[in-house]
Structures are given as structure tokens and as C-alpha cells.
Amino acid sequence: xxxxxxQIGGETVLxxxxxxxxxxxxxxxxxxxxxxxxxxxxxxxxxRQAQFEFLCGFLGGRPHYRERFGHMNLREIHEHVPxxxxxxxxxxxxxxxxxxxVGLAGPAVDRFRATLQRSAHKLVNEVPDWRRGETAATA
Numbered sequence: 001x002x003x004x005x006x007q008i009g010g011e012t013v014l015x016x017x018x019x020x021x022x023x024x025x026x027x028x029x030x031x032x033x034x035x036x037x038x039x040x041x042x043x044x045x046x047x048r049q050a051q052f053e054f055l056c057g058f059l060g061g062r063p064h065y066r067e068r069f070g071h072m073n074l075r076e077i078h079e080h081v082p083x084x085x086x087x088x089x090x091x092x093x094x095x096x097x098x099x100x101x102v103g104l105a106g107p108a109v110d111r112f113r114a115t116l117q118r119s120a121h122k123l124v125n126e127v128p129d130w131r132r133g134e135t136a137a138t139a
Contacts, residue, residue: 003059004059005056005061008104011061014055014061017104018048018055021051028094031090037081052064075122079125079127081123081125081127082125082127082129083123085121085124091120095116
């Protein structure tokens, strides 16, 4: 049985999707709200690599992220980040654009999208927003 990663084209294709996603985040003013979530983190260059590594394991490929950090707990990874419902939706829309821009489609990609949607909405939290001083869930 092939992994979801193999079904979408392997690590090379996933790397292209992640690169496109972060290119959009850095260049499209409509996605600036996502960019702000990385201001207090390690920055986008670190996040590009970590996202790729995480998604490899998430899709059943080599667990690069777990090998480096010892876990793949999404809530723990994002516990310090104020994530509103609008942020989760924008993340999903932008990732969908990246999938489309790379030319990915089909049943495996649809399953990937559905899993990402469930995961992104589980990350919405009550962490105070760094910029607004209000909780992420009520912003």
C-alpha cells in the first residue's frame, strides 16, 4: 500500500507545494495575516523546512520532524501562536492555492485537504494575539 505522500508525488512534489505556500505568504498582501503569526517564531526560512518535514511524516513518509524534535504534536507545536478561525481559514485557502499552483488534484489531494482542514481548525485557540491584545478565538 502506498502512503499518502507517495500518492501525491513524493517528497519532491511536497517540497514544491510548501515552497509555493511560503512564497505566497511572503509576497501576497492578502496573506499578510498569516505572515504575522511567524513574527515571534523562528522565521519563515525555519518554518519552510519544518513544515516540509512535518508534512512528510503527516502523510506517511519519513518522519523528518519527529526525528529532529521528538514528536509531531500539532497543538504543542502551535501552543504559543494566537490562531483565530480566520487564520485557520486563510492558511487553508493559501495552502489550497499552493496545491493548485503546483498542479495537484485528485482523490489523494482531496483527502489531504480534508485532513488539513480538520487539523487547522483544531488549532484555533485562546492565546492572546500579539498585536491586538485580545484572545485569538474572540478576535
